[in-house]
Amino acid sequence: MAVGLRHFTARAGNGVGEPILDTDNGEELVHVQPSVSVAVGNRASESLGTLYITTRQVIWLSELDREKGYAVDFLSLSLHAVSRDPEAYPSPCIYTQIETEADEVEDESEDSDSECSEVLDLSKIREMRFIPSDANQLDTLFQVFCECAELNPEPIEEGEEEGHNWIFSADQLEDEAGAGDDVEWHFSQNPTNTIGHSNGHHDLASSVLELQINDQRFEDAEEMEQDADTGHHHQSQQ
Numbered sequence: 001m002a003v004g005l006r007h008f009t010a011r012a013g014n015g016v017g018e019p020i021l022d023t024d025n026g027e028e029l030v031h032v033q034p035s036v037s038v039a040v041g042n043r044a045s046e047s048l049g050t051l052y053i054t055t056r057q058v059i060w061l062s063e064l065d066r067e068k069g070y071a072v073d074f075l076s077l078s079l080h081a082v083s084r085d086p087e088a089y090p091s092p093c094i095y096t097q098i099e100t101e102a103d104e105v106e107d108e109s110e111d112s113d114s115e116c117s118e119v120l121d122l123s124k125i126r127e128m129r130f131i132p133s134d135a136n137q138l139d140t141l142f143q144v145f146c147e148c149a150e151l152n153p154e155p156i157e158e159g160e161e162e163g164h165n166w167i168f169s170a171d172q173l174e175d176e177a178g179a180g181d182d183v184e185w186h187f188s189q190n191p192t193n194t195i196g197h198s199n200g201h202h203d204l205a206s207s208v209l210e211l212q213i214n215d216q217r218f219e220d221a222e223e224m225e226q227d228a229d230t231g232h233h234h235q236s237q238q
Contacts, residue, residue, distance in 0.1 A: 004100035008071035
């Protein structure tokens with residue numbers, strides 16, 4: 001069950017060092033990225049901190065306030081993506097969507113009130129952005145997110161079919177485009193588009209499948225219309 005975003009302040013070295021991990025159960029530190037700010041929900045970005053990515057979770061710790069930090073398990077991240085579109089967000093960032101236990105009982109108005117109120121209720125936060133000072137680190141961060149997400153597959157309930165893991169990158173799109181006539185779908189290679197990863201039965205995978213189905217229906221309808229026109233033409237000549 002998704003637990004969502006949570007506060008995190010467990011630091012080693014009398015509260016001034018790296019986060020304390022669950023090493024007894026196999027958790028390992030994979031990547032450390034300094035000088036990263038975070039934007040929680042619709043709030044403005046906070047002061048710089050350090051981003052720690054482990055085999056189980058993403059942790060952000062403030063550099064200025066030792067009592068401020070956030071963590072979210074990869075099992076709670078339904079999507080992460082690189083965002084470079086200034087219309088979506090002013091700064092290049094890693095955009096994440098978070099599943100929460102309140103997803104099915106809270107509506108959007110309540111979520112907005114929670115994100116904008118003075119007291120931040122992390123249990124209702126569904127979006128978070130990580131903004132590195134060096135935007136050139138985005139691709140590296142995205143790759144690390146993907147690798148660690150693969151280590152935490154979404155549990156499959158009994159009777160439920162296994163979902164698809166959708167990972168898209170510019171290189172993969174070029175490979176698919178050059179594969180030949182067997183490729184049934186293609187993606188726009190606009191560099192401002194988001195590159196994203198969705199784990200399990202989520203909107204991104206559903207959207208791709210829907211596009212594929214709709215394209216096939218359109219082609220079938222067009223072929224039927226051409227066949228009908230050809231038959232009508234032959235009848236007119238007779």
